[in-house]
Amino acid sequence: MQLPMRGRVALPSHPIALAVVAFVSYAVAVELYYLAFGLADALTPVATFFPPAGLALTLFLGSPYSRWPVVVGAIWGAEVTVDVLHGVAFWDCALWGVANTVEPMVAAVLLWGFIRPEGRNNIASTRHLMAFLGSAVLAGPAVGALIALPSAPAGDLETLTGFWSRWWIGDGIGVLVVTPLLLILGNSRPRERSWGAPWLALVTVLSAITLGPAQPVAHGRGAYLLLPTLVWIAFRASPLTSAAAVFIVGLSANLATLAGVGPFVEPGRPYVGQANAQIFIGTVAFSALLVVVLSANLIQRDKVELVVRHQARTDVLTGIGNRRMLFDRLDGFRSTHALQAGDPIAFLLLDLDDFKRVNDRFGHAAGDLVLKTIADRLVMATRSDETVVRFGGDEFLLCLTKSCSPDQVRALSGRLSAVVAEPIAIGTESVQVVASIGVAEGLWGDFNPDEFLRRADEEMYSAKRRPLPGTSFRSPGGS
Structure with missing residues (x-):
């Protein structure tokens, strides 16, 4: 699966233009998150994942080291601006801005440290995929959650642990669901296959059925019917189509849980429903991503074998057979x-x-x-x-x-x-x-x-x- 990791995302090179793009895109993502949160029922004041975390990592991965200060300032400013407009205390806004800039920086540094320079532009193997999961999905969000911990509501150790774990898992799933799609979209190389609109339409319909208010199967088991569909798409369609399908499923589960409907809602126990939805989103996203990587490797191996076989049967000088x-x-x-x-x-x-x-x-x-x-x-x-x-x-x-x-x-x-x-x-x-x-x-x-x-x-x-x-x-x- 060719997921660009550096120098592939189409970001401006000029510092001012980069700052504007980073500020506006991150601010819009956070504002959309607030709008979705505002539609939620009072009994479910939680979201399953935080999409701006995936956008922030994409901004760092697509920028050279020399431009990271510009990205840091833009993300911090966007976070503080939107949070203040929604009535959040400035101290909390400032702390969240620090957390949401240090988090993707840590993830990007670790990711580039684990992946050799020649492989930094893609997740081309299961080893690279594991480096992405460990660095960007687990380690970076864990550091961000630790930085944001002082803004947690006053309480006992269980309250602080719950705040830290929700931040960590929510940002991690946001990276897992959003970053692959944004990176593929920003890939400057021509794509071998198109979007695959029929596949995405199928995923959208199945998401509406299995994640909507009417649940044919109790306790959320019906939602897992989407898993074989995503795996099939990962085998048959392009990485872009598969990443878009994962995003549709994850966003649908997120919005349904926020709105108090769907298979994961637990009346009176919002955090239990959130945890169930996070397990579901994480499972389907990781499974689809793994299958995409494995199938892409198999396709690439077949291509290499065909080239080698052709070269072995072709005269190098004249181009005819040997x-x-x-x-x-x-x-x-x-x-x-x-x-x-x-x-x-x-x-x-x-x-x-x-x-x-x-x-x-x-x-x-x-x-x-x-x-x-x-x-x-x-x-x-x-x-x-x-x-x-x-x-x-x-x-x-x-x-x-x-x-x-x-x-x-x-x-x-x-x-x-x-x-x-x-x-x-x-x-x-x-x-x-x-x-x-x-x-x-x-x-x-x-x-x-x-x-x-x-x-x-x-x-x-x-x-x-x-x-x-x-x-x-x-x-x-x-x-």
Whole structure:
């Protein structure tokens, strides 16, 4: 799962512009949180997670160290401004601002410390994912909750512990739900797959059913029907779609619990309902994120294997197949029964006569150009179902199947000799090379690759001994 961790989020580089973006975005997030909280029933004055915590971490991860003071000032100012406007005491506002700036800084420093520099731009493995969970979801919020502890209501140790744990878990889940989505959205790289609107529509409908007022299954168990849906989306859709789906589920559970409806509400025991909702959100978010990482790794491994397999079967210089590709294709004919006993098959082994003279006169770069040109001509002169490979050095081999009667093979051999002999421009001169071609024909039922190659090689050397014109060089206008 490519979750950018540094230098990928599209944040302004100018300090003033960065300060404005950070201040406005964080202030809006906190104000939206207050609006949602204001809609809650008086018996449930708690929220399951704090989305601005995820935004704050994203702002730090997307900014270089030199701009962190700007981000700190913007977040602290936004926190204090919005809290004061909602009637919170200035001392508490100032303390919350410190907590909500130190918290993401600690998370970002720890995260970059655990992940090697070359892997800081993404969570590409389960190791990186665990570093993200430990640093950003657990450690950072724990420090922030400790800083904010003096603002807790006066009470005994249980009251202080409850305040600290609610802050810690609420901010941690906010990071887990919000940060992946924001980081992927800010990724400047082109995305391989789109949003996946049908998936998000499905998640929205299921969230309304399983997290709404009408509960077909008691004690919140029905909400966990969303888990297999999120896991399926993580396998089938893009990381962006999966992160958006997790955000929809988490936000739905948060708003439903705040409004006093849904499977997690416990009348008269608001903090029990909050804890149940947090367990649910944390479980589905972590499960989906883990599946996204694992599936992305599997997809990446498949891509690497395909590239390696292609490279192993492709001639590096000319781009056509090599000896291994030829024998793989022959094995494919055998395993798929694409050829039956009695079907004709033929090898044409082509060697460039006196090719060494090209390298001696013009250099190896010119020799490579000649080989690539000849390879392109051979491909253009054959059908798509005919195999053309560079067999080694200045030798090429064509494998013909199905419609390859002796007359057709002879006609193709003559056509190949003609296209090979066409002049090739090298600087102010041109070169003509002549090919000797050896042919081995037979039937698939009697086919033996080694025997065919031996026969084609003998025919090729017999062709070389015939009186044919050699390699020649000439200027474009000369003779």
